[in-house]
Amino acid sequence: MEAFFVSTGIVALAEMGDKTQLLALILAARFRQPWPIVLGIFVATLVNHALAGAAGAWVTTVIGPDVLRWVLGASFIAMAVWMLIPDKIDDSDTPAKPRFGVFGTTVVAFFLAEMGDKTQIATVMLAAQYQAYYAVIAGTTVGMMLANAPVVWLGERMTRLVPLRVVHVVSALIFAGLGLWALLG
Structure with a gap:
């Protein structure tokens, strides 16, 4: 259960102010x-x-535990630094018109926007660290939904409840803590 709860919390926090959260807001405003x-x-x-x-699960089969510990520790610390750099969305991330319908457009846009994103990389690292594939996937998916579904329903008001800078700093501290834990543990 630890893998599920940690994955949920990390991704929910990491997603605040992320480009996919901004994409959710744009899709909600555009398609209603x-x-x-x-x-x-x-x-x-x-x-x-x-x-x-x-x-992430594959990585654990090709990298020994000592090397994996250092890679994960360094990756989590790098993620902490990355959390302090806010995302922006560009026009290429927003669909011109719903060629595949609202659902299809959202699936394609979100899948592509999530490639190489903080939360995708965090998922790789969490799966490698916990070696609990299903718990991590369930947790990161729940975390994404906790961060994005309210934005779709409540719009911009939701993102104003807590200053994004505070969320980013808290997320960075959590990632830094996980990095130190991996390096020292």
């Missing part, structure tokens, strides 16, 4: 159909994070 958008976010996240988790 929350259910297909939320379902599209769920499907895209589940597939993307399942692939990322598989990569």
